[in-house]
Amino acid sequence: MSILDRLKHEVLTADGAMGTLLYSYGIDFCYEELNVEKREVIEQIHLDYIKAGADVIQTNSYGANAYKLARYGLEHRVRELNKASMQIAKKAVAPNGRFVLGTIGGIRGMRKSSVTLTEIEAAIREQADSLLSEQPDGLLFETYYDFDELTTVLKMIRPLTDLPLIAQVSMHEPGVLQNGMALNKALHHLEGLGADIVGVNCRLGPHHTIQALEEVALPEKAFLSAYPNASLLDVEDGRIVYESEADYFGQAAVKLRNEGVRLIGGCCGTTPKHIEATKKALAGLPPITEKKVKAEQPIIIKETAAPSLPRLHEKVKTERTIIVELDTPKQLDTNAYIEGAKALHETGIAAVTMADNSLASPRVSNLAIASLLKMNHHIRPLVHITCRDRNLIGLQSHLMGLHALGLHDVLAITGDPTKIGDFPGATSVYDVSSLELIQLIKQMNEGISFSGKPFKQKANFSVAAAFNPNVRVLDRAVKRLEKKIECGADYFITQPVFTKEKIIEVYEATKHLPTPIFIGIMPLTNSRNAEFLHHEVPGIKLADETLQRMKACEGDREASAREGVNIAKELIDTAAKLFNGIYLITPFLRYEMSIQLINYIEQLDGKIKERGIAHVQSTSN
Structure with a gap:
């Protein structure tokens, strides 16, 4: 039975954070490299989540694309690290009958120009091919702040596989994406592009995640997912911490279920304890099939009066x-x-x-x-x-x-x-x-x-x-x-x-x-000014004649200024005809x-x- 078949009748519990636990162990280098160097550590984390009750786990491959691995000089090991992540996860679930999702994380944040969509397509295709070669139960695209990036990736991957695709966006503010699009509109658009499960993860804690989902209607064909952070983050003695009790997270899972979510896991700050509490809180609760959607508050954006001067x-x-x-x-x-x-x-x-x-x-x-x-x-x-x-x-x-x-x-x-x-x-x-x-x-x-x-x-x-x-x-x-x-x-x-x-x-x-x-x-202004610009400012070169004319005025402030103005006037003669x-x-x-x-x-x-x-x-x- 596939994960989609199960979701038709059940609310499934997913795992929690991988990076949070590795960070707590004092590991501060490439987490994805551990799939080869410390396989037993990754496997044990998977087993801990399975023991806590997770029905679904995800591979340790969030940043295992060439673009992100290049930070560590590992861009040539994309296939190796992704295949290893799948092998470790499948080994962990083998005797347990749980589902394994191959995880592919977003690349862009605010900086769109740092990497083009063409470069993203190449990096994600390589990663997806590597994960798919190990036969996962589905692919999870998570922590996408840039909606253009997620839609581009989804359009590229959907024709490559019939496996379930989970597409999750991340928000800075409850209910709205970075580009100003309403969450409800975004998730239904992803459904239209072929995503089988659509949802949210990261950045927001349970409270704001629930708040955002109150305005989301149930998809027609897809299912909803949510992987909130444990809480808002804090910093203690230079280390990132999340203040959230596991029981509170479990209670929040029930509220997420009440908003129609059928796949519930955790993101930053969550641990096996949070997942255990989630599993217990959801026990015996059937999925929601009808939902009264909270009306979106009308957003009135006023025009600003036109400036008095022409632009x-x-x-x-x-x-x-x-x-x-x-x-x-x-x-x-x-x-x-x-x-x-x-x-x-x-x-x-x-x-x-x-x-x-x-x-x-x-x-x-x-x-x-x-x-x-x-x-x-x-x-x-x-x-x-x-x-x-x-x-x-x-x-x-x-x-x-x-x-x-x-x-x-x-x-x-x-x-x-x-x-x-x-x-x-x-x-x-x-x-x-x-x-x-x-x-x-x-x-x-x-x-x-x-x-x-x-x-x-x-x-x-x-x-x-x-x-x-x-x-x-x-x-x-x-x-x-x-x-x-x-x-x-x-x-x-x-x-x-x-x-x-x-x-x-x-x-x-x-x-x-x-x-x-x-x-x-x-x-x-003078010869020294000209020499500095010519010799020390990158890209600027003055004509020999200009340097000589300024040199001839050296020591005479007024004469130097006159000559500098005269040279500028000659440039203006040309510039004024063209600009x-x-x-x-x-x-x-x-x-x-x-x-x-x-x-x-x-x-x-x-x-x-x-x-x-x-x-x-x-x-x-």
């Missing part, structure tokens, strides 16, 4: 648009900075941009300065946001704060590594890359938080992305731009470009893109240099209009 990415498509970077100060006196920002604003520029601790050196918070500029001086700020300094909690909080202050123009960037800055021992966070950050900001624009929870109001961010054209192979950089466009980037801002040839090359390489580009121009967007980077708070360039651009545009020479008007630049 930069719309404005630049039809007219000359200048934005100027003025980095916030490294010391507490902000008077000179504010005066500089006011002087730039008076020239009529579209926005003042401010980096987020550029070069990994601490500066006055750009959020604070942006708020002061907007509230006190009616200056439009464009705030840079790096992935370096804030984890996901901090990033969402920071963006919520920007929204509350009415600061809707942002630039999403990865951020310079901390080792180059003033505090090289500081930690770089990088929970997400700039691509994922763009996606998450765009998700906020739909009124959905990073965890999938509704915000009750849509954000209204216009999202710029960075473009570094100072690379050896420009085509690769353009490919990355295309990925950023797919993630939702509204426009691009480039790193400073120092030759006319590079400006033309950038135009030719990007003119097919539908997304506007602001080309970066930064005036040189509507000009991004001026102010060096060392010397905003008077940027003002000279702003005035020059305005004069140039006037001359162009007088001569009747049209600006390049394309949908891309």
